[in-house]
Amino acid sequence: MSPTKEKLLSTASKTFSKYGFYKTSMDEIAKSARKAKGSLYYHFNSKELLFREVVLSELDFLKEELTVIFNAPNTDSRDIIKAYMTKRMMIMNISINYQETLRPEFYEFYEFLNDVILEMDLWEKKQITAILNKGVANDELELPGDIEVYAEMLLIFLKGLETPLFLKGQYERLISNFDNLIGILTKGISKL
Amino acid sequence: MSPTKEKLLSTASKTFSKYGFYKTSMDEIAKSARKAKGSLYYHFNSKELLFREVVLSELDFLKEELTVIFNAPNTDSRDIIKAYMTKRMMIMNISINYQETLRPEFYEFYEFLNDVILEMDLWEKKQITAILNKGVANDELELPGDIEVYAEMLLIFLKGLETPLFLKGQYERLISNFDNLIGILTKGISKL
DNA sequence: ATTTGACTATTATCGTTTATTAGTCAAATA
């Protein structure tokens, strides 16, 4: 990625995270980055696509970090699940532009991001399903019924926590008990 | 409750559930109930308060049904938790006016209902906390850390399911595995 | 105490103008 493009992207990320998508203008981003507005459009084509790139970069970072965890060799599937949940929450907590998309009052405005979020959901669901299947194969886990549905519900739970944690400022309070909760969940799925 | 008031309330509930709060007019409700509009205002004071009553009546029904479950004598706390989760989802599935308040595009418009929902949340949290505490006292459950936070997270999970289940039409698909999931959760919190 | 419906007050909607901001492009630069 060229230095100009990189500069524009990081400036956009900072500005969007400060004022939100709708209260940030392209002129403002260009000015902050000390570049011409034309360069923004040369590299990103539109404001929506620029914001997409910003959110995508946050999700790509999350994906990279999670990939390390999911692919850790010789690790008990329960430990992978634990590490996954913890890491996910930590990174989401600092993904300010992703958090912006959670605001229900903007729900309809972010439709152009639906596919990005959906793609991430599918990726996570796939990874969770794989690790659950591996756990069952290794006799570490015991899961009656459809494994994919468990993966889906785990994701629903984690995503359900996002609003209280990141938008309603309960991160500190709830995260303190998160380890205990993870313990219970893994106990629930463990083969005893 | 007077017959007129009852008639108005049930007509309002039907009409709101059919067209939603904003696309239903007071004239329409009065006409459907074959009453004068003045009667609506005599009994309910405003459109918002009328809708409140409608949603409250759905939540009161839920409360009543759950109270029976929570207060069942001589019942294992795990069975109470299981019955609670199942019953909650069944009743929520038919509480159409409550479901309307879940729509994120209307989020800001339903602020006058926030206290009703919050009150229900607190009630549920209190009931769950009580049953978890009872379970621990009876040596049926094992929960390290703050019990209230578990109650809160269980509620977050159940409420997180509402949107996929009721608004995105996944009720049939996901509910089929719900029993298995409940089994896992109760296993996770059980003292072994 | 309750019910009624003609009436008033508010709020949504539409059309128009103005201001802001998204998006373009020919020329300059490297």
Added chain:
DNA sequence: TATTTGACTAATAAACGATAATAGTCAAAT
């Protein structure tokens, strides 16, 4: 050739008034 620039245009949001729809009132009737 690929990139950068900023004056320029096009599209959209905000502001405003006029009109339509609907929330809410109240004196009279039951």
